[in-house]
Amino acid sequence: MIYYLRKRKKRVTEIKYSVSRLFPVHKKYPTPSTYGFIGIFLDTNEHSRTIIRDLRTKAPMLVQRAIYPDTQFPQMAYIYLMSSSGGILEGDTLETRIIAGKNTVSHITNQAATKIYKCTGKLSKQLVDIHIENNSYLEFIPNQIIPFRSSRFYQETRLKVEEGSTLIYSEIISAGRIASDEKFQFQVCGLRINVYDNNDRILFSDFMNLEPTANFSGTEFIFGNKTIYSIVYLITSPERSRKIELEFDRIVRKGKLYVSWSTLPNQAGLIVKMLSDSIDDIKDVIHSITDSSRQIILQK
DSSP: OOOOOOSSHHHHHHHHHHHHTTSOSOOOOOTTOOEEEEEEEEEEOTTSOEEEEEEEEETTEEEOOOBOOOSSSTTOEEEEEEESSSSBOTTOEEEEEEEEOTTOEEEEEESSOEEEOBOSSSOEEEEEEEEEOTTOEEEEOOOOEEEOTTBEEEEEEEEEEOTTOEEEEEEEEESSOGGGTOTTOOSEEEEEEEEEOTTOOEEEEEEEEEOTTTOHHHHHHHTTTOSEEEEEEEEOOHHHHHHHHHHHHHHHTSSSSEEEEEEOGGGOEEEEEEEESOHHHHHHHHHHHHHHHHHHHTOO
16 A cells, blocks of 8 residues: 655654544445445645545445635645445445544535435445544535435434534435425435544434334424425534624525524534425525635635
8 A cells, every 4th residue: 555655754653543544344245235435534735735645445436536626715625425326225335434634624525416225124324434633624515315215224424523623514315206206205214423522522413213104294294394304514613603603694594495503512513404395495505504614714
């Protein structure tokens, strides 16, 4: 394996340690199930630009090379996660592990919506593990999850955010393939998230379990008679939270959607929840949140 080593021995040790954590925990799955993996270690180069220092993938998951389209924040790396498959099939497990090294600035998303196909027994799973090291900024903004008829999906997310860092993490869940008359026709869609500080102390935990075939009215109530549900976690310091909070009244008035926001436990940041029939309205609000956060946190 090739390491891009720096002169200082201390930094070399840090890079080796970080890269070692990219190895997948779950290595073998019985056929015909698929196990896909992405491991990314972000670092800065001599020009303070964020780069992919080390990358590990296992098909069907792929990663596009980092690009830098933002002229206002030229150090910010835009990274697109991709898959060569059409979605997640029964029994499949996809795992994403990201380590954002010190002083990195990045925006990570995926190429398209995550489609969850029909399951007759086993769950389809997705595991996300993100570690943000000191003084870093990361936006993890994936496209929507679309659970098809009779699908069974579970996602577990673990986030670790060190002191002085900011992580914006979002999820968008569709009620199904609405155009195919599959509104709330999936069996299970469960999402769990646990967030920790640099001392591995849990800051907060959140869990949503949707079972519309067993409790249709309860699921429909959560969606507020809309077809798209979204949640945004803005994990940052209390000082930064208060500054961003001042922009929220302006942001939440955008679009024809239901939106509310609140503070997270343990002064971990802010949480925003949205309901809409328009994916564009949802994405517009998320974009406004990330744009305001960049201006406040990254603007020197």
